[in-house]
Amino acid sequence: DIVMTQSPLSLPVTPGEPASISCRSSQSLLLSNGYNYLDWYLQKPGQSPQLLIYMTSNRASGVPDRFTGSGSGTDFTLKISRVEAEDVGVYYCMQAVQVPYIFGQGTKLDIK
């Protein structure tokens, strides 16, 4: 199985400040079609996960443009340009290049 490693695991952020989460995979997530199959999900407190970013850099419907995904191969990053209070929760990356799909351990973002 592919191993997904996120860092940091805890991320306290002051509102209005930027935040960045790293996700590394043990195998390349780049397929021959040129796409990297890496998604980002946010699980807000008490809720089910919601899709933020798919295929590395595509924002899901309704996701604010302060969220940006980037990367290729084995190294990926989710950046929030200016954190807002509603962004608190646990962020998960997930590889979808092969089954079983594997999630990272999660990064808990909270407000300072």
Place this chain on the structure above:
Amino acid sequence: QVQLQESGPGLVKPSETLSLTCTFSGGSTSTYYWSWIRQPAGKGLEWIGRIYISGHIDCNPSLKSRVTMSIDTSKNQFSLSLTSVTAADTAVYYCARGNGDYHYDYWGRGTLVTVSS
């Protein structure tokens, strides 16, 4: 609007079979796949498997010998059975819709299943 709703017993005895159903509405079935994902309390997400309307199934090898999945498009439902459960199977179980670009765009609210005698 697409909606998914898990249903099933909240309590299952050790060694018995966990059975859950997910009812979906608001979208077509043919272009998607349907998955189960679970989350033990305070822990991360574990992918259980997925089923296509063709009946093709992919399962997590860690659970494969205990997992059965099925789909009934006439009822807009798909189901999960997990046999020989132990306390380690206690978790919130989510159903989710998988998109052709290999991401989950809609999730159910989740249902807590506790394995205990």
